[in-house]
Amino acid sequence: MPADNTSASSARSESAWVRWTLIGGALLFLALFLLLPLVVVFAEALRRGVDAYWTALTEPDAVAAIQLTLTVAAIAVPANLLFGVAASWCIAKFDFRGKNLLITLIDLPFSVSPVVSGLIYVLLFGMNGLFGPYLRSHGIQIIFAVPGLVLATIFVTFPFVARELIPLMEEQGSDEEEAALVLGASGWQTFWRVTIPNIKWGLLYGVLLCNARAMGEFGAVSVVSGHIRGETNTMPLHVEILYNEYNFVAAFAVASLLAMLALVTLVVKSALEWRFGDELAATRH
Amino acid sequence: MTVINAPATALRQPFFKKPSILPGFGLTLGFTLSYLGVLVLLPLAALVVKAGGLGWVGFWTAVTSPRVLAAFQVSFGLSFVAALVNAVFGFLVAWVLVRYDFPGRRLVDALVDLPFALPTAVAGIALSALYAPNGWVGKPLNDLFGLKVAFTPIGIAVALTFIGLPFVVRTVQPILQDLPPEEEEAAASLGASRLQTFFSVIMPALLPALVTGFALSFARGVGEYGSVIFIAGNMPGLTEILPLLIVIKLEQYDYVGSAAVGTAMLLVSFLMLLVLNLLQQWMRSRHAR
Numbered sequence: 001m002p003a004d005n006t007s008a009s010s011a012r013s014e015s016a017w018v019r020w021t022l023i024g025g026a027l028l029f030l031a032l033f034l035l036l037p038l039v040v041v042f043a044e045a046l047r048r049g050v051d052a053y054w055t056a057l058t059e060p061d062a063v064a065a066i067q068l069t070l071t072v073a074a075i076a077v078p079a080n081l082l083f084g085v086a087a088s089w090c091i092a093k094f095d096f097r098g099k100n101l102l103i104t105l106i107d108l109p110f111s112v113s114p115v116v117s118g119l120i121y122v123l124l125f126g127m128n129g130l131f132g133p134y135l136r137s138h139g140i141q142i143i144f145a146v147p148g149l150v151l152a153t154i155f156v157t158f159p160f161v162a163r164e165l166i167p168l169m170e171e172q173g174s175d176e177e178e179a180a181l182v183l184g185a186s187g188w189q190t191f192w193r194v195t196i197p198n199i200k201w202g203l204l205y206g207v208l209l210c211n212a213r214a215m216g217e218f219g220a221v222s223v224v225s226g227h228i229r230g231e232t233n234t235m236p237l238h239v240e241i242l243y244n245e246y247n248f249v250a251a252f253a254v255a256s257l258l259a260m261l262a263l264v265t266l267v268v269k270s271a272l273e274w275r276f277g278d279e280l281a282a283t284r285h
Numbered sequence: 286m287t288v289i290n291a292p293a294t295a296l297r298q299p300f301f302k303k304p305s306i307l308p309g310f311g312l313t314l315g316f317t318l319s320y321l322g323v324l325v326l327l328p329l330a331a332l333v334v335k336a337g338g339l340g341w342v343g344f345w346t347a348v349t350s351p352r353v354l355a356a357f358q359v360s361f362g363l364s365f366v367a368a369l370v371n372a373v374f375g376f377l378v379a380w381v382l383v384r385y386d387f388p389g390r391r392l393v394d395a396l397v398d399l400p401f402a403l404p405t406a407v408a409g410i411a412l413s414a415l416y417a418p419n420g421w422v423g424k425p426l427n428d429l430f431g432l433k434v435a436f437t438p439i440g441i442a443v444a445l446t447f448i449g450l451p452f453v454v455r456t457v458q459p460i461l462q463d464l465p466p467e468e469e470e471a472a473a474s475l476g477a478s479r480l481q482t483f484f485s486v487i488m489p490a491l492l493p494a495l496v497t498g499f500a501l502s503f504a505r506g507v508g509e510y511g512s513v514i515f516i517a518g519n520m521p522g523l524t525e526i527l528p529l530l531i532v533i534k535l536e537q538y539d540y541v542g543s544a545a546v547g548t549a550m551l552l553v554s555f556l557m558l559l560v561l562n563l564l565q566q567w568m569r570s571r572h573a574r
Binding site for chain 1: 299301302303305306307308309310312313314316317318320321324325326327328329331332334335374377378380381382384385387391393394395396397398399400401402403404405406407408409410411412414415420421422443446447450466469470473479504507508509510511515527528529531532535538540543544547550551554555557558562
């Protein structure tokens with residue numbers, strides 16, 4: 001068969017110079033569009049030295065922004081994790097009418113502009129919103145406060161966990177769960193000891209992507225935040241304010257933290273794909 | 286026992302569901318529907334209700350004012366340009382990643398997802414620093430060609446290209462990977478040149494995926510906000526995108542106006558979703574053959 005192999009590979013490949021021109025073109029494009037923006041963030045952040053960088057990250061408003069971002073993600077991500085598991089359990093393990101419609105609706109937030117995702121909560125809970133008068137008379141503030149930030153973040157990160165788990169659980173079927181139940185396990189035992197071990201890497205994958213978006217979201221939270229310094233500014237919003245004040249070093253310093261988050265996300269994501277690729281839905285087709 | 290119980294269990298199932306011995310259907314479906322209803326469907330309905338307060342004529346007047354129309358043109362036109370650029374270069378990147386081996390291929394493969402992972406505001410300030418008249422890329426472009434990128438429509442296209450690139454690569458890549466080698470070999474053995482094989486064997490098989498990637502990139506571009514506003518310059522009628530117009534109207538307390546534009550954008554998203562579903566069906570039918 002060696003003769004066949006060489007003819008097959010030459011039929012499917014280009015001459016060396018075409019190959020290297022294409023590789024060169026692709027790499028040049030990626031360097032220009034992906035790598036340079038990443039590099040410039042760190043270069044600008046460190047332009048005035050490490051001290052200025054450190055000062056920018058430790059001033060009270062920056063610390064407050066970091067804390068707020070962590071708080072919002074700490075509420076939004078578990079909420080969507082719980083939802084994702086529940087939704088994929090009922091969609092993947094059962095057959096019922098209207099299933100496809102339900103899947104489409106779960107994916108819906110991905111096709112809505114981030115700004116519209118914020119706008120809808122302003123129209124619902126803002127001063128002139130549908131529930132505005134009721135909320136005001138009860139002294140509850142949602143818009144321009146933390147609850148609004150959490151709601152907007154939940155909306156934009158809504159499908160991440162579900163859309164990773166649904167195809168994975170559908171592919172795994174429910175034979176193992178049925179076996180456990182027939183052998184006398186309770187529903188919860190089956191879930192914790194059979195289902196969760198089967199989906200754990202997919203779960204982590206979904207949570208990882210969900211968290212990256214939750215901490216980095218800008219458009220949606222920008223609309224509901226009100227931009228009160230030290231109070232309702234998440235990290236991306238703090239970056240915007242500093243940038244618009246021409247405080248570039250500080251803006252890029254805070255941005256560099258978010259860029260590091262993105263890099264860590266990419267590394268863990270790739271590691272999961274390489275190591276557990278066959279236990280993830282995203283890498284199978 | 287089980288045999289006797291089976292029909293009884295089947296009878297207790299809701300009418301719209303096939304029987305199963307697994308528990309938790311009611312609980313999980315109930316939770317899913319309430320969570321979805323309260324957090325997604327109700328707020329989206331509020332948007333449409335608010336815009337509906339204008340009536341048909343009012344709504345039409347609001348979304349066809351010159352400033353809104355200009356923003357539509359900017360958002361759609363430049364998203365289209367960016368999606369075209371991505372279709373070409375995203376295809377190239379997917380091709381190189383699947384077909385060739387070179388040092389650092391895995392690293393490059395991982396880097397392609399950067400626009401998904403990098404917060405849009407960070408991408409926005411990074412791109413505007415790069416392409417500003419004194420930036421690393423902006424300065425040479427300005428000095429050599431007199432080309433201004435930041436604060437012009439070209440800048441918006443650059444940001445939308447950045448944001449949309451992974452969509453094309455990640456849609457084309459798996460299809461290219463699964464392309465059966467036999468067809469190409471057959472074409473070659475029947476005397477087709479490599480270029481002929483590419484255009485009459487490979488391209489037709491990849492076209493649905495490429496169009497889907499284009500549409501995803503386009504749809505993302507129309508709604509994009511964070512990465513664009515820093516580099517755009519935001520001049521009404523020239524570099525003002527639709528999402529920014531919503532924010533401006535909201536800041537002017539024009540809730541109904543922003544709801545109208547938001548509803549128009551939502552309708553467009555629904556339309557895109559429909560088109561994408563049809564494209565995916567097309568892709569699947571092609572892929573199955």
